[in-house]
Amino acid sequence: MTKWALIVDDRVDTISYEPIQSWTEVGDNVFGGFIGDGDGWKAPPPVAPPASAFTVVHKADIWRRATDAEATTIDAQLNAQSVRLRRMWQDSQTLSTMDELYPAVQAAFVSAFGAERAKELLETTA
Structure with missing residues (x-):
């Protein structure tokens, strides 16, 4: 045809x-x-897939980025949380923006360190 x-x-x-x-x-x-x-x-070149809707941060990277004073602050804030929340933090190796607790973690980091430093500490792991 x-x-x-x-x-x-x-x-x-x-x-x-x-x-x-x-x-x-x-x-x-x-x-x-x-x-x-x-x-x-x-045929046109392939279209790149859309960027992921969520990001992941390896928690070890957060500790590496933190100063000793910041690590002490993070540890103190964690110790003030319920056993359930502490265990969820301690037992996972990554922090995902899709996690229902991520907004609370992000807010705590912003409150403790300011928006710019919180963004640096919670930067996506490459």
Whole structure:
């Protein structure tokens, strides 16, 4: 079956199976988004997947980034929490922004160290 394409800026914008005046006839293997390179039509480059909706911080990185005084403050704040919260912190190796407790952890860091330093301490692990 013959296909026709509306070409805009060397890119296939729209495909039709009915001939339309001033549209370009293309092969069956050409689809919307294909790019003309002078030798034919090529598929567009793949689109990068969206950035992850959440980030992860290895808690060891938090301790490495903290000064001795900041580590003492973090430890004191942890010790003031319930057993359940302390164990959740102690028994996990990472801190995820998807965790239901992350906003509370972030708020505690901001309260103790200010927004800029909290951001540095909670920076995503690469």
